Amino acid sequence: MTTSKPDATANDATTTQKQTPLLEIQNVKAGYGHAQILNGVSLKLEPRQIVTVVGPNGAGKSTLMKAIFGLLRITEGKVILEGKNITNTPPEQLVSLGMAYVPQINNVFPTLTVLENLLMGAYTRRDNFQGRIEEIFTLFPDLRASRSRPAGQLSGGQRNTLAMARALMLDTRVLLLDEPTAGLAPKVTLAVWERIQNIRDSGVAILVVEQNTRMALERSDYGYVLVTGRNRFDGPGSELLASKEVADLYLGR
């Protein structure tokens, strides 16, 4: 496990890499108006990894996701996708580069059916996407069963599954998930995490913000603890969970 001193910045930026990560965030700073919220965040995501970002309320986790996905201007630092600088690239271009983002709320069209929601996710596809829908239904069988139901009638867990599935309708290689289990019962949270692992196993790398820290870190390849818009700790999920300091200060429960 690595502990970042509060004043540490861009600790990874100068390190020589053996291999280019799929996604790399280098010392990113961003905020709203004059309020700087991200004070230098760095992280890495390798192919077929689940990397989780945890931290107290207001730490800047959602802000980080928005900044990566081009929804909020990065004032300093870089976002690099497969060696290409994509800092402040608009979301629609990021989608065509294989990135998708699922916000915490309002992530499905409630009046459209499950199938229509999936089709909306594919509207930029020019090829025949029936095959992709079939793959999605194989990955998430309960969506097949409810394909004709309006998304607004689904349970919270099913809605979040649909939101993730829709994000996979294009050729997504990097999936950004903001609190996919917020407000869900423990059993449903577990089911959603099984879906997340299935998505990873299908070849997608996932960067996920979570409040269900234990469940997330147990299932993650790597984790970062963010505090006041800065890296505080990072390490393999199991190491973060085993650290008394991390657990006492930031993991709760």
Ligand SMILES: Nc1ncnc2c1ncn2[C@@H]1O[C@H](COP(=O)(O)OP(=O)(O)OP(=O)(O)O)[C@@H](O)[C@H]1O
């Ligand atoms: N649109 C906004 N305009 C101004 N300030 C904002 C905006 N959104 C968030 N903030 C502020 O930025 C800080 C970080 O918020 P953010 O939503 O990124 O935290 P978070 O780590 O995702 O928290 P939570 O665990 O509660 O989801 C907070 O102080 C918040 O009040």
Ligand SMILES: [Mg+2]
């Ligand atoms: Mg948040």
